[in-house]
Amino acid sequence: MAINLPDKVKNLPLSPGVYLMKDSQGQILYVGKAKNLKNRVQSYFRNSNNHSPKIKKLVKHLRDFDYILTDTEFEAFMLECQLIKSIKPLYNRMMKSPQSFIYISISLTGNHRKMDIVFNPIENDGKVYFGPFTSRRNVERALQGLKDCFKLNCSNPNGSNSACLNYSLGSCLGRCLGGPAEQQYNDILDRFIGFLKGTDRSILEDMNQMMLNASDAFDFEAASAYRDHIQAVSSLLKKEKVIEFTEENHNIVAIERVTDSKIKLFLMKRTEILFSQSYAATSNICEEIKANIIAYFKNDANPTGDISRHEIDAAHIIYRYLHSGSCAYLIIPENWLDPENHSILDLALEDLLNSPQHLQPPILNE
Template structure:
């Protein structure tokens, strides 16, 4: 079967596709909710493709695929295969592998932000990240500093006002005096923003965008839109980083076609267990008992494996990518999920767990009925 025939014969199912070159090397791994439509998009209506995608398509000579039951599993399998195989075009289409951090450092009695690839030793400074796009970090900080008028062009100067002060971009902390107190208040607000405690600065950027649009200053509106978008991306990445570090125990139930229900158990950013249940073969009490038993058994095994020191807690790019998939899935899930507090998995287990599992099963069965 040639490549064209293979593409036309692909199923309209979730899964992962692996592109190969003339030597049979896997050069790209991708995921899809509907495999055939996604793979066909590489070869048809390709005028909007980036140069890297055009170059990739020129080298494709064969492909294989792996089916999954759900789109979520396809996303997770893609991450796993990229980590294992390191295909050439997945690396080309990624940002550089180094992470970026925002550090708050003390310099001559004044706190300042610094973007770097190394946050320094633990406790050396307050820092946020890791972030996978340095350009997004720098654009977000530029917008924050500009909107809060702390974009000083002479940050190390004392006693003389910088050029940006005359342009309205610096409130004058370079001149000392009362402006330094205002500067400290602003720094506290920015730190609260990056920490997710106060999004007032983001609202300010969005307000500036709206005001610029109202006065038909579209150049300024686009600038503030881009600044706001970069800040939102930073806040999202910070949430994902915290989510990754929490090493949550998560149970997901996702209804599938027919009477099938997919049970997925996640520890941190890893799927540790999956099983297919059939709602027509089991009543609600039996489903609840099966899910409850799997939760206790599998998370106990995961805890035992973690205590052996296997390095699973290391945060790297793939861990962050996997955590992003899980986080986004939970926030917009078509299934039901339960984040299980650690104390519920003790011995004996917390009685609240049984009630929570019952609600989880009931929610999934209700979604299954609505889909019919």
Template sequence: MNLQQKIKTLPSTPGVYLMKDSYGTILYVGKSKELKKRVQSYFRASTVHSPKIKRLVTHVSDLDHIETDTEFEAFLLEWELIQEYKPHYNRKMKSPQGFIYLAIPKKNREFRSLKITTQPMSSDRFHCFGPYTSRKTVVRAIEGFKDIFQFQCSHPNNKKSLCLNYSLGFCNGLCLGGVALEEYDLMLDMLISHLEHQDTRLIEHVKNRMESAAEKLEFEQAARYRNYQNILNSLFYKEEVIHFTEANHKLVIVEEIDEETGKVFIIKRTYVVYAEKFAFEDGLESLRGKIVEHLSSSSTNAPFQAVTKFEIDKAQIIYSYLNSGNCRFVILEDAWLEEENERILLEQLNELKSQKNA
């Protein structure tokens, strides 16, 4: 069967596809909720295809696929296959970068610059935020902070003359200190409070500027404020993924396959320890034994273990899916695994079932 015939016979189900060259080397691994539709999209002439996709398609001579019961399984299987085969066109996922941190000096110097570092900085001298997995996101956050508040000063410690960026409208006058430096410190303190989850003044300030620009029909400026607001919020997301994973949660996830059938997953941290299809009419009571069997041996508090570079992609898959609205889940407490708390665990499982009809 040639490539075009394989594409035509692909099922419209969740799964993973493996694109190969003429030597059988796996070039790319992808996943989809609907395999046939997704794979066909690669081979349709389109101006929206990235240069990477266009190059990939010219080298694809063969195709394999693996069906899964659910989209969540497709996400996890894709990750596993990328780790195993390390395809050339999945380079972004196969080579995760080290974690980085955003460090802001405490008020012990006149001008405080924002720094990117690969190691946490001394808490005596710096406010340190992270770890983050994307240097690009942190760089954009710093650049956006300087851009929208006009803090792009060429010589912030000069104090003698205005810099070139001041004449171009990029600098508020930091080069002379005084009121401009006070404004910079105020906004920097707002950024610190925002990243420490202490208040929302910075977001509100950016939002007010965005709304003001929109009222004046300055839509390009309003878009800049909106984009920066999104960048600030994305800094929270990376931290949340890591902290959630480090908590070593035990999860039960239920994903609907169709009106009558679902699939249940028991997960410890980032490991699926059990998965099984079930009929909704049968309920989840029989699942209690499986939960106890796979998790009770580790019911005591596990020692702290930092999220590794290797597992961060998988951690993000699980965390994102829990927040996608495409599944229902419960975080298990260790006490629920004890025999005397059987009723509590059953109530939690039945609650997962009842949410289907909510």
């Protein structure tokens, strides 16, 4: 029996949650999140002239939807992220924004090293990957600076043993000719790999010497260009704040007011919500929160080290949430979990619960 979608939409609640769009076979086509489920899902069925072609195609195949309610928009964000990762719906892949995160790839196999900008690293494919980076423009500037400084601008990268146009212009060191120049090219990229790994700074040292040589020769235009190239390449080592914050593996306690009478507690680490619980806003919950903090953070085995591409979306969601003003949050140092420091933890929790950031419930106007 056909489902009357307009009637089903009318009965949706005005609360946060996740919706799952399905086709006639029950396959999930798209997963989305909303601060206000009813308003968001209704938007698919009105103003069709303003929809993108992909949205119009989605609506054409839409035959049913499910939804999952959450207490907060933040939970809806995190649940959407989790479901997209596990289900991989077709239209989420089609509508993914023009690749928010990019990587530098350098091939290690064959005679010819190759350096590219890619969106999806592939494991065990004979390449090394560095990233994620959020600004394609900055990465492109850095790679072009490297190529300009070390004459890596070969216009015949497959190497046919004949000089390319850029070789005659002086911007290719001769990789296209094979032989020693090709090995020199590969050696430079190997040093660049060491630079990105933080183990070899000779690339920057050589670039700095080029800048000094140009300055000594009173070629200040070239010196200025080398300076810009050095800054661009150096920027590749500067991590985005969200990535740096996530890799520090903080013990995070966040509290958000859901309604006039209810608050929501989240205990988070890295890109995971370890525990969440709703409480009456008037109840004395310090001791219960402290017990959960100790239980979930003490000797926690969450992963450490570089953030992976699988964690990046959740990392951004958590970081934006903590800095959005929607919640009050506290970072718990490891030593506060020791019994002799529980009095410090008690005082910090009292301050957190009295923080003005979570005194106002959200307005659901999406």
